[in-house]
Amino acid sequence: PAPSRPALAASPGWVPAAVVAGAVLFVEGLIVGRIQPGEGEGSARIVGDLARVSMALGALTLLGGWFAFLLSRSGIAEAISGLLLSVVGAGAYLVSWMVLLKALAGRSADLFTKETLGFEGLALEGRGAALLAIGVLAAGLLLTAFAVHRVARAAWPHFRSGVALNVLAMLHLVVVLLGAVSWVNLRYVPAKLGTGIDLTETGQFSLSDRTQAVLDRVEGELLVFLVDYGAAQREQSSLTGRVRDLLRGYQAACPRMKYRQLDALRGGDELRSVFMEEGLGDALAQITGEEDCVVLAYRPAGEKLVARTKLVPVNQEMTETTSLGAARFRGEGILTNAVNEVVFVQRRVLFLEGHGERSISARSMPAQSLAVFGDALRADNFSVEPLNLARAGEVPKDADLLVIAAPASALPPAEVEAIRSWLQSGGSLLLLLDPRAGVEEAPTGLEDLLGSYGLVARRDAVVVSYESDRGRFATTIQRTMQIVATADEYGRHPTMEALRVRGLVTAFSAACPVLRRDPLPEGVTVEELVFAPREVEGRKPFGAVIRTGRGRDLAPEPGDIVDVRLPVVSTAERKVGATERGGGRIVVVGDTDFAVDLRLETSSPAAVPANRTLLLNLVSWAVRRDVIAIDPKTVETEVVQLRTIDRELAFWVAVVALPVLALGVAVGVWWNRRR
Structure with a gap:
């Protein structure tokens, strides 16, 4: 008769402790990684290193504990294959969750843009990126199901598929609910600023009352062009992305607004032809090519000529730093004032x-x-x-x-x-x-x-x-x-x-x-x-x-x-x-x-x-004047000020104390079993 597999209780005593310690380390690394230090590159490096070390140790501990458990329940081949499939499935989960959460927040998914990929072959934004994420999520579910099924069959000869399905249903209930909510958001809610479901406390993904009031009073044709030099000015790409999302929200809120993004580097001839066709030759002459910019023009109802134009550079003037070191995005206030200036007569x-x-x-x-x-x-x-x-x-x-x-x-x-x-x-x-x-x-x-x-x-x-x-x-x-x-x-x-x-x-x-x-x-x-x-x-x-x-x-x-x-x-x-x-x-x-x-x-x-x-x-x-509302808001990045003693305490507790405690418990359990 074939030798029986070791029972679950016979697995090394340090395995569950290692898994728990690894999970704690990984979660703490994620939390610490979300902290944005106040001022100084030194504190930024310390916090970043702390997060990376904690996540790396947590991931290694999790993988080591999982591999040891698989090895104790099956042979070396099943353990290695189960480990690899688990890693691939977990990676698919992480990527999918990041993109789906961005879709839920009404933001473009930056993971699949040409700026992050470096080429345009797979560049997707908004709904395209979210749909791709759903596909990756489904693939991750299948890979994980296959890994669990294979390991379970090797560990328990009398394994039943129904048990595996029940376990998978419990483990992935949250993922399924998240996918359903995301599908509803993609299917019924336009992925534009100001029209999605904004769950933020300050309403940072919604247009302000004053912006909405200004756009509601536009009677003629409002022309808005985002001239993008992002390939040459890569440090502005993030700021330009926020301006792009903001202008898309303006377009969704104002049916009389015509918005277009122009790639000035790859489509220089297109830029000139579009501006000349719209009668914006003077505005074209003001574009320096040194930075991204937004060109606004207004054509009154019933007229063919543009009445007023304005050029707004996309630069660090759209951000400010508070006395506490928090970064504020002032783009909505600047762009709304520009719209107000080109649309209405000055008082x-x-x-x-x-x-x-x-x-x-x-x-x-x-x-x-x-x-x-x-x-x-x-x-x-x-x-x-x-x-x-x-x-x-x-x-x-x-x-x-x-x-x-x-x-x-x-x-x-x-x-x-x-x-x-x-x-x-x-x-x-x-x-x-x-x-x-x-x-x-x-x-x-x-x-x-x-x-x-x-x-x-x-x-x-x-x-x-x-x-x-x-x-x-x-x-x-x-x-x-x-x-x-x-x-x-x-x-x-x-x-x-x-x-x-x-x-x-x-x-x-x-x-x-x-x-x-x-x-x-x-x-x-x-x-x-x-x-x-x-x-x-x-x-x-x-x-x-x-x-x-x-x-x-x-x-x-x-x-x-x-x-x-x-x-x-x-x-x-x-x-x-x-x-x-x-x-x-x-x-x-x-x-x-x-x-x-x-x-x-x-x-x-x-x-x-x-x-x-x-x-x-x-x-x-x-x-x-009918524009009576709340001023456009400034989107503020929350900052946690860490003192030196706080950083050291977080490091010693997360990176040293908890792993040592977990290992100590594991050694104690192992020693008791040896006795």
């Missing part, structure tokens, strides 16, 4: 000067300057200029918006009348004020003008957080800003809708309340946009309580305003006697620090991103 914004107003050029004083506000307006297709009414005598008729930011002295009556006349002709005013003690002796001169529009700015009062008086701060923002407004404090207005839906937080310093006049003048509509939270109080003037905060029992003084919600941002619009441009519109914000560089600069630690969004929305409403 004119004037900043009043000559009365001690905040400057748009004093960049050296971020706590006082409005330079970033001016830059944001320029990027949003506004022209920004200073205006001195003492010299000009009147507000230019082609101006769309006048900004008056915290005047230190009162405006003369002649200038106020010039502003009033311009508002009556359809102009718009954005007024930024600050609370000020002794305001009776230092008025702005605009009190009567605001009153005629139903607004009262109480500069003799200040709205502050009573938490700051007690020295208790709940959040980081409250350490630098006294008023933090959430969705509950936003009014029902188009400028606030996107902020309220997204739950974005705006922040103000000590602000003066901007109240509604009762009764309102005829034909005037007043809307209160942002209210002070319940946990704030008003003081008049910087001493007497106007409104008590929640939980505080302070008796109001005679003449104080009691038990009312205090608005700090309000708008007014006059509809009676409106001209062709519409009636005059006024926006009043009771805090100027709300708009200074320190709060708007993205790299500033005291920045409040929603402040920038609210400012641009207020400007858009004032000039009667």
Whole structure:
């Protein structure tokens, strides 16, 4: 009779321990490999080496344990063949999972592009790559099934196929479910940015509300060309790929957009012919050939000639590094601003000067300057200029918006009348004020003008957080800003809708309340946009309580305003006697620090991103522009800062301690069996 095979329990005792240790090492290597160090090439090399060593040791331990198990259950030939088939099947799994997960995320699969393969024979992207991955996955399943069947037949003579099928079904249930979800995604969801299922927390694979709003307003033909010099500028290939995915999302969201990618190196004649055919000879002359670029052009509806063009280089300007070392992709904001610039006529914004107003050029004083506000307006297709009414005598008729930011002295009556006349002709005013003690002796001169529009700015009062008086701060923002407004404090207005839906937080310093006049003048509509939270109080003037905060029992003084919600941002619009441009519109914000560089600069630690969004929305409403939404987001790469002691601890635990522990357990089991 043939000798019986050794029982499963008779396999070496260190085999299961080695398999477990190898699996732990491999998984830890994958986790460590996902960590992106903050700054410095040294830390990057250490983390990379740690991941590679851990994965290599884990893989070797797994293979060694698996081979030893096969050898203990069968002959050398069956063990070697089973090991090889298992390695091939596992490799097929890894490749398939990587591509399928990219397909689930709505991203192009970069494993099968010409940049990674080096030639175009098998270059596939998107659906093609995902379908190929499904085929590789099926092949991996068959190879693994064959390997398990062969080893099982050699190890157990009475092996039954039904048992093998049950084991395979349990092992590959997750893979089958993943393939089914991927098939649904490929079959029913277009593989383009903005139309797929975005499961990311920040929505980084979806177009922003503002981008969607800009694209929805395109009435003519928008021409977009991605000129690719990637073969010569290989370091830009990854950045160009992100821009390409972004533009495909634009095309999916805008049916009037014509998008095409042109290979400038291999199709130079095609590039010239396409540009000349579309009437873009001037844009062709601007292409330097030194870097990839995006060329945008707009042809108004019913016209044959291109009205405006713009060239956007694809370079490192589309990325920025935060103070924490995280990399941000700013491509959507840059490209959306470019679309806005070529599609829509530029609006004119004037900043009043000559009365001690905040400057748009004093960049050296971020706590006082409005330079970033001016830059944001320029990027949003506004022209920004200073205006001195003492010299000009009147507000230019082609101006769309006048900004008056915290005047230190009162405006003369002649200038106020010039502003009033311009508002009556359809102009718009954005007024930024600050609370000020002794305001009776230092008025702005605009009190009567605001009153005629139903607004009262109480500069003799200040709205502050009573938490700051007690020295208790709940959040980081409250350490630098006294008023933090959430969705509950936003009014029902188009400028606030996107902020309220997204739950974005705006922040103000000590602000003066901007109240509604009762009764309102005829034909005037007043809307209160942002209210002070319940946990704030008003003081008049910087001493007497106007409104008590929640939980505080302070008796109001005679003449104080009691038990009312205090608005700090309000708008007014006059509809009676409106001209062709519409009636005059006024926006009043009771805090100027709300708009200074320190709060708007993205790299500033005291920045409040929603402040920038609210400012641009207020400007858009004032000039009667429909693009009122959230700013295009910046896609940020998460960073884990590793200290030296953390890196050393991870190395010794993952690479040394766990394997030694596993080997120690295995040796102990073996020694006990020997005894």
